[in-house]
Amino acid sequence: MSTGTGAPFVLVNMAMTADGKIATANRAVTTFGSASDQEHLHALRATCDAIVCGARTVEETDATLGNGPDRYRRARLRRGLSGSPLRVVVSGTGSISPSAAIWGDRASPVVVLTGAQVDPAKLARLRALADHVWSSPGDEVDFAAAFGWLRSRFGVGRLVCEGGGGLNEALFRAGVVDEVHLTLCPFVFGGRSAPTIAEGIGFPRLADAARFSLVSSKRRGDEMFLVYRAARTAARPGLTS
């Protein structure tokens, strides 16, 4: 884990179709990247102290947010990281299901980030399920404060957020994203209600939009692996390969 004191370096890693969707409209298809994309996901996780996911993604994809094949755990240890990343679930209202798969996997601690107005019964339930619960000052999770807490409490210097669109939009709006990894996959899902990379309320004006520079693009088979860096991040140490 990092010994620094600044804000963690924040990555967003997502796979999307050629029409910008991250799942089908009926949400039946949630994983559609190739084996190369899975390798990319696990390789990125293996550089990070923590993985962050929204409540709906954790529930709908049965995510346990682990290392994948053992070579990635070994890569972590060679880098001086813990054997498994800290797992962080964002659930502002504490609605995350108690039967989500993540609760049955104790490979590493699970942290839940909530808002201030969580129903006391839900909060008690979360405290029983999770290893740590952090409550944000407002209704929405304040990500600058939450990630600062992850840094000071667990030494998280680098974290990867893996969606979904609701969480991503809040992160972009909070201005905490340093790097975006997008795998562009050769499908079109269509569907007005199919989720996209960033949902939520969005930015009303071009001048307000989150802005990035393309720093890397690689083709593997029919997929493009794109890396964007936030302008404000130019001076921060990334690990783009």
Ligand SMILES: NC(=O)c1ccc[n+]([C@@H]2O[C@H](COP(=O)([O-])OP(=O)(O)OC[C@H]3O[C@@H](n4cnc5c(N)ncnc54)[C@H](OP(=O)(O)O)[C@@H]3O)[C@@H](O)[C@H]2O)c1
């Ligand atoms: N293709 C890909 O790479 C990829 C990756 C991930 C997910 N997905 C897909 O994306 C879909 C899920 O996306 P989604 O947007 O519906 O859900 P999501 O972002 O995974 O989770 C949304 C939930 O996270 C919590 N949350 C998010 N932002 C918050 C904030 N600022 N403050 C407090 N709580 C916050 C809320 O939980 P509470 O309701 O508890 O308040 C909210 O309901 C699924 O279909 C999944 O398969 C695709």
